[in-house]
Amino acid sequence: MWIEGYKPIELLLILTIATFIYIGINYVLQKIGKRIPAFPQALLIWLGAWSIFKYVLTPPIPSALLYTYMGLVTLVIFLFISSTEKGWSEFKRPILNTVMAVTPVYKSVRSVSFVVLPLLIGYGTYDFNVPKFDEPIELRTVHPAPPASTTVRGQNFTLQTARNPYRVDDKGEYLPVGKEDKYFKQNPFAPDAKGYLLYVKEGGSIFFQNCHFCHGDNLNGRGMFAFAFNPIPANFSDPGTIAQLQETFVFWRIAKGGPGLPREGFPWASAMPPWEEHLTTDEIWKVNMFEYWHTEFFPRTWD
Amino acid sequence: MKAISKRMRVWSLLSLGAVATALLLSLVMPFFSSPVMADEATKAATEAAPKVEMAKDIYFKTEGPVSGQPVPELKATDYPSYNLPYPLSENRILIWSIAQQHLYFGSFVLAVPIFCMIIELVGLLTKDPVMSKKYDDLAHLLVKISLTAYSVTAILGGLLLFSFITLYPDFFKYISSLFRPVMHIYALLFLAESGTLYLYYYGWDRMAHGFAKWVHACMGVLLNVFGSVLMMLANSWASFMMSPAGVDEKGRYLGNIWAVLHNALWNPLNVHRIIGNMVFGGGIVAAYAAYKFLAARNMEEKAYYDWMGYIAMFMAVGSLIPLPFAGYWLMREVYGFRQQMGITLMGGLLAWLFIIQAVLIGALFFSTNYYLFNGMERMRGAEKYQKYIKYILFLTTAAFLVWLTPHTLVMRPAELKAIGGQQHPVIGNFGVMSAKNGAVNTMIMTTIISFLLYQRSNKIITVKWEAWGNAALMAMFAVALVNNWWLAIYGYFIPANVRVGLSVPQVVGTLTTLFIGSAINIAMMRGSKLTGLIEWGKISVRSQYALFALAVSFTWLMALMGYIRSSVRLFWHVMEVFRDNSPWAFTHTIGFAANVMSMNVMAFWLFVLFVFWLGELTSKHAVAEARKEAARPVMAGGSE
Known part of the structure; x- marks a missing residue:
């Protein structure tokens, strides 16, 4: 229906x-x-x-x-x-x-x-006053506010202004948000893929080696381990998740994982590991690109 | 009222304009002196380099000479407090409540002169001498009410100042070191506004005719100019705390007061507050009229206060229509200034307060529509339009359902599991901004439809092109609604920065239905046959409770949004510059904050009742005449 x-x-x-x-x-x-x-x-x-x-x-x-x-x-x-x-x-x-x-x-x-x-x-x-043993209602903050800056692998990033260094066109020039839609239907695994698509491919490889077990091969949060968690991992194909966030927010979230969430995010209910312990910053940026490319969403910008 | 020549009208306007300009020019001069001083200091710095330290503006990124002290690093013991029982032991609760009361009364006394100015001008331009006097008396009555509120505002302002000095001494010392010239100008403007207000009020009867009346009306304009500038200066302090500029990262002043004043959120806040004040002022006057209507002892009084309530509601709702767009601009600038602040507000810690805001905004639209539906009943012939009420209510309800659906759902873990993720696959999509824009525009349009039907209620349209006119109206609303919904859906598929721009065509569609729709409607009603006059006073009691609901919702909204605006700084006095190290720097729970807001709302209404009672002591005689005139039935539509 x-x-x-x-x-x-x-x-x-x-x-x-x-x-x-x-x-x-x-x-x-x-x-x-x-x-x-x-x-x-x-x-x-x-x-x-x-x-x-x-x-x-x-x-x-x-x-x-x-x-x-x-x-x-x-x-x-x-x-x-x-x-x-x-x-x-x-x-x-x-x-x-x-x-x-x-x-x-x-x-x-x-x-x-x-x-x-x-x-x-x-x-x-x-009924209102009798003690109950039901689970309490949780007011969970899905997108807790990120810090102004974050340090990942010794490198400091100001989240308001930082840019994804791999967001480039075929000539290696910075590709503004909103211009990447021309790549959405192209095949990043083609042998001649370069620039943006090349990094999407690398990000995809990293994603399938590390992330898809939970986030799923359609990025819809339904990976093979997903249902061991409650809530299940974030569904990137939903317009209410990465489509609402700046690329730097997603970068910070991947790098710091569940343990790095700020206090306002309590109850965190996030099982995501801090990926900065396993991936380089470059790899995190590339995964980021793959997620947006696959879902065909654009990161949020303010200009 | 004696007729005067056009030349004299122009002359009076010009002379008053010149006076206002001269007064304001002298007040803004200090703003221009500071950059010059800064330039001189820069020059001096170049000539004698070691003496003047240069630093970078945290917002404008320009270099400037360090001209002030850095922000102090405070300890919990630097915040002197009274040993009052909890929660009054928290300094911020005291400041919060006093500031809220000051803002309420400040908004009221800034809004009422705007209405007085408009109503007096309408009275001047009305050709019917009876109606002209009726409008004039109403404006006079409103000023009288605001006069007492003006004193209360000043007293609360003084109380707020003393509270800052005694409870947050280091913070206040820092802020006053930056805004020193602005604060003096503020005090001078307050003096100018007080003088103009007293002249405006006490000169009402003496300047009631001919050229003097025009000068009096122009004084109303001058009063509003002073009031608006006054408000803008005070706004700069609040907006500086949210989005500091003109200082370096240590908070040191860089010699340019204009940069401090003209920070990122100053203008969006100015626009939002001016419109918000008008909505609020209209709501308070409507509540006053409703109270008087319910307490009325005869039909004359009922008729007068019914008419007054309608005028106030009309002004409040007229101002309410652009308010969501001003709010949207403010939020856009907040996100633009700091992603962190935007997310804290709309998606994070404070997001649930926005849901409460959505509920209250919905209450405003429902109250307005309900009042208009009930208002139709005082006109014979309205029955033919009452069948549309169900369709209007359905559309408003569907839009409101989308409008209040939160992005972050409150649920039990079992419910979370049943949904299969944090985002609900059906209603989860209603939680984002694209859907909200479509919803709020729909609610505005249904309210416009209600108003157009209300205008027609006691008329039989006689123009030959009636069918074409109706078709044009229906087509226009259909196109505007479809365009609005389509853009709301399309917004999901495009980048956020483009999506924000989609609000423009949505707003254009809505405003087209408002202006062109009203114009077509009025043209169609020309020469129409009346089925009966508006029988003022013959409206249901329920409608007056709708006016109360309108006013209380506005008051609550102001408390809520004021808290949100202030608490988004989290543990900062001045965002990312001056840390709040008081023991109360944490964010309260939503329930606690809601209780404080509600207490503030109740305290304000008790205050207002007192002010109205005071106004009533002197106004009884003056209004008696006007009531007699008001009981006369008049035509529906517009302000009559």
């Missing part, structure tokens, strides 16, 4: 279609004189949204986000029904009728409500 590359659009389309189906059904029912009153309508919309976010959207979203979305839906339903006096009165009517017990049926509903609601609130309070 979920098509790779179109998933976010699909979700928005599902929500749009569901809304128009609801409007259509409501229109038809109104035409035939069997309109659903405002109160049950509000409940139906709420349940419909809950079903989509809880069961249609896969993989399941974290509970914190689900509650946020449902809070939004609740607010919007309230705004919708109370945006006109007519709608608001219609919505309130069954509630007021119940409270005032205007008919025997409403009186029964009131009696049940007055018993059930305090019980539910009591259970909610108990």
Whole structure:
């Protein structure tokens, strides 16, 4: 059902279609004189949204986000029904009728409500306070801020201004970010590859010797060791990872690994070794190039 | 109001302009003297080389003569503190709260004169004498309210100054050694602004007619010029702490005050704050009107405060529309200055606060739309447009869903495992800037649609080209929305620096719908048949709570963003130059910070209630007349 590359659009389309189906059904029912009153309508919309976010959207979203979305839906339903006096009165009517017990049926509903609601609130309070042994929610910083400069193998790099020395064109000139797309569809393993492509090839070799076990041969974070970790290694093909970062950030992250993460990154939950102990700075720059070339993303720049 | 000749109007504007220029020129002269001094010092340095040490500006990378002391290396004991119970034992909590209150009132007293100036000018240009007086009285009432707030601002400013001197003496000594001339100019400007404000307020009745009225209106302009420059000077201190310039890496002043002032974030902060102040000021006045509406004892009062609330809301939301773009520019410059700061803000330590910001911004758009939907009910004939409410709400909700989805998800390890990685494959893509730009532009456009429908609510359009006009409007919104969404998607496939530029065509599309859409709408309404007049005062009570929600959201937003802006320096007083070695240099947890912000918001509203009450003591008689006039029904749309 979920098509790779179109998933976010699909979700928005599902929500749009569901809304128009609801409007259509409501229109038809109104035409035939069997309109659903405002109160049950509000409940139906709420349940419909809950079903989509809880069961249609896969993989399941974290509970914190689900509650946020449902809070939004609740607010919007309230705004919708109370945006006109007519709608608001219609919505309130069954509630007021119940409270005032205007008919025997409403009186029964009131009696049940007055018993059930305090019980539910009591259970909610108990449930909230009872000690639990579930894993706690973690507010993990995925991209902790890098330092202003970093020292790798005795060499100091200012991350704001440092450049990848291997980012060069065929003539050996520096290749500005954004100009490398001409190489994206070319074969770096061709015998005549030179300049940018040559370094991509070297970076690729280093990647497959060291990184792909975890990050995967498609760079999607699903290598053969990946599922031994939680979270699994970073998915470079996702537009939310290396595409959002400067090349120097990725360089720093590779060099320092999990142990080199700053305090603000706690809980670190990163098993990546500090690659400066195994690779030279040149090799790290080349791996960097391969990652961007393979995913066809551009590093972030600010000029 | 007596008619005066065009020549006299021009003359009054010119003379006031000349006065303002002369005053401001004398104030900015010191800025020009410093580079000259620097040049002379450079020359002197060349002639007598061993005497003047030269050093490099950390930001502009230019050479300059060392003209100040390096930043001191402080110890925890260098921060004298009161032995108050926690958390007041932290100096920064005291400074934080006092600065926040000062900023709130400062923003209010800077924003209200902007509204007064606009409303007074609208009154002057309105041909209907009744409406003209109504606008004039409203502007007068607003100045009266701001007058008390002005004194509170000054008192809080003094308190803040003393707190800096006593709680952060070495830091303040350093900052004042750099900004010495600016601080004096600041004090002089404050004097000029106070004088102009008192003249403006107390001269209102005496300068109510003819040429004098135009001079009075020009004084309103002058007041705002002083206020804006004042604010810009104060902004330079805050922006210097974030993005220092004009000093070397040891923090030594290099003799050029303009370089210190004109640091990387100064102008983005200036623009963002001016617009933000207007939004905030409009929100406070709207809340005042809502409070008065709810407390009104008769229909006349209700009608007056309903009208006032609408005008204030209109101004606040009008200013809100460009605010996200100014914020975007500021963030772009922050990233440009330091990648580290940008990531700390948007992707790292403070990222969750941006999600709270997103929620509050969403609350602003929802409140505005909701107020307009409810406002339609005071017009007969609005029923035909109410069927569109569900579509507007759906679009706004879908956009808001994208807008608030965080990049960094909060989850349990088991949920993390179920997702199969840190990034959710479906909603994970909503977490980045490209999606957010598309979302915020969509929310702005739906709000514009609501407003256009509101304008039409009590009219039957009679122009022959109605069908073409509607088609043009629909086509324009459709093209702008599709263009906006397409660019949001396209942004995922291009380099970040190009992506940032995509916001320009998105903004252009949004502003086109605003300006051209409003123009077409107004043209279509020309000669339209009224289905009824706006019955001011006949609006639901719920709508007034929406105005409160608007104002409180603004207040909370200011507290939140102020904290974010300040805490992004982490353990630096002055970023990468002057280290904060106080025992409170750590970053608080999000929960603790949120509690302090909320306390500040509550304290401000209590203060505001007091100020309003004070204003009420004197304003009752003056407003009574205006209320009677205001109860008169008027046409929908625009400001009437």
